[in-house]
Amino acid sequence: MYTTLLTNLENGILTITINCPDKLNALNKDVFNDLDAVMDEVYNNNEIKSAVITGAGNKAFVAGADIAEFSAFTSEEGMVLSKRGQDVFFKIEKSPKPVIAAVNGFALGGGCELAMACHFRICSDNAKFGQPEVNLGLIPGYGGTQRLTKLIGKGKSMELHMTAQIIDAQEAYRLNLVNHITTADALMDKAKELLLTIQSKAPLAISKIIECINIADLNDSAFTNGESGYDREAKAFGNCFSTSDMKEGTTAFIEKRKANFTGK
Numbered sequence: 001m002y003t004t005l006l007t008n009l010e011n012g013i014l015t016i017t018i019n020c021p022d023k024l025n026a027l028n029k030d031v032f033n034d035l036d037a038v039m040d041e042v043y044n045n046n047e048i049k050s051a052v053i054t055g056a057g058n059k060a061f062v063a064g065a066d067i068a069e070f071s072a073f074t075s076e077e078g079m080v081l082s083k084r085g086q087d088v089f090f091k092i093e094k095s096p097k098p099v100i101a102a103v104n105g106f107a108l109g110g111g112c113e114l115a116m117a118c119h120f121r122i123c124s125d126n127a128k129f130g131q132p133e134v135n136l137g138l139i140p141g142y143g144g145t146q147r148l149t150k151l152i153g154k155g156k157s158m159e160l161h162m163t164a165q166i167i168d169a170q171e172a173y174r175l176n177l178v179n180h181i182t183t184a185d186a187l188m189d190k191a192k193e194l195l196l197t198i199q200s201k202a203p204l205a206i207s208k209i210i211e212c213i214n215i216a217d218l219n220d221s222a223f224t225n226g227e228s229g230y231d232r233e234a235k236a237f238g239n240c241f242s243t244s245d246m247k248e249g250t251t252a253f254i255e256k257r258k259a260n261f262t263g264k
């Protein structure tokens, strides 16, 4: 079904593996088309409760945008490519179902940007992160300047972007770029353990968490449409009261039993 991705659905978790290991899973037009389509599947297939994105092979998550593909682009073509990448990554970030990155090696350039578009990140102890675009006379085009700054703060983001420094898993953890480090062998089990925990909570509440945290940055017009994060939070909070899951969750608490959430 996909030419550049492998997918596997198990226990409600869709594992999405970018599968071009001979190019270190570099992002080209086909990968973007497939990521776009697989996110439609995540949004629309009721069997899918959450997703994890990883890279094929043991060397790279994604080593960046496919440099060969865009090396001869005009500025117009570059802008179109950037918009396309941003739109696909927004689709991941705005997914109503949790999408996490399991970073299993190099996450450079577009690879780091892809990981940052996910709701949060875990990585193996051999992972490496960076925005080395200035090495190519470029800057990140898929939201890296925005998301890295939000995740690790302005000064450190400036430094990493300007120096093109590649950081290891420990430094990424220290900077809050990743939430957990595991051995390479334990990475996918850790991702699945986290997603199963999330899947045991009320799905509509989880999607509202994603929506509200996405607009925590009040200046981000991609998410706010002029509305403040507090207004959106209040509205989303109110909406929860009309759901069966909220009634089930509160009733289960009172009855001292485990809630059985249905997503309604």
Ligand code: COA
Residues within 6 Å of the ligand: 022, 023, 024, 026, 063, 064, 065, 066, 067, 068, 106, 108, 109, 110, 132, 133, 135, 136, 138
């Ligand atoms: N775009 C296109 N092809 C890429 C790529 C990218 N971003 N990253 C790696 N590849 C290809 C290499 O060209 C090579 O292909 P080949 O075997 O046909 O020559 C193959 O993947 C393996 O990469 P190689 O460089 O030989 O591996 P390495 O272990 O020596 O180095 C990296 C690994 C990640 C340090 C190095 O590949 C690299 O610096 N990649 C580019 C990172 C980057 O600048 N990303 C931002 C792009 S905007």
